[in-house]
Amino acid sequence: MRQQLSRFRPDAIMVEAEPAEQGRLDSLFARYQAGQLDLAALPDGRSERYQVGFALAKELGLPGVRAVDYYAATTQSLLQSGTNYDAFARDLRLMQTTSRPLKALVQHDSLSVYDYIALANQPALVNLIHRAIFNTPAMVTDGAFSPQGKNTVDLGPVDTAYIGAHYISLFYNRNLKIYSNILRAQQQSQAKRVLVIFGVAHVGVLQELLAANPAYEVTPAAAYLKTKQKHRLKALR
16 A cells, blocks of 8 residues: 555655644654654554554655644534434445445455555545535434534534534534645645545545645545455445
8 A cells, every 4th residue: 555655756744643743743753764663562553644654754755744633523423313314314324334344344354454445545435425424414404413422523502403514514624624734734844745644534525625725636545546346335336
């Protein structure tokens, strides 16, 4: 996977860590670059920020990775009732029944990590996840959030008449701030080719935001991560 992504020739790599973590990332990368860091000794050493971000940065001679996340937690189960809820539940169910089996396969070594990541970046799956989180919920009105659903985003009073739209705004708020962090980091570094490494739930919305900005051209990861396992997404055809 790193070999394929290196063909993009990024001159900056941005990862899912908050700007406040930049100092720690810089310190860890300096040790990693010097061969003095055992990633297995880190609690999160298996994460993509290290296994892909650090490894690629070292291979390409980059000074490190840039932290551009904005952390906020909202669970997909937060929205649980309302008019047209079935439409939301249908997309959510399709998203889960498509992605969860892939995760199970890779966990049991029946699917390579490379193919798993390549499938996660296929337009069909990216579009489904984007629609399920940022589009279909707007159909849900006159409902309520589950008191058991996790949410750390405070956007003021919830207008239950537009419960689905408010649900979207919780996820969108976080991604707008991530987008702002990406813009700031790119402008500070003056990088021309930026590799952004985030979970698939962020891909569709960040691509949409960047594509609307005339200063940027979006190249989907699928352009480099080819896979012969596309049949595993047959439910999306």
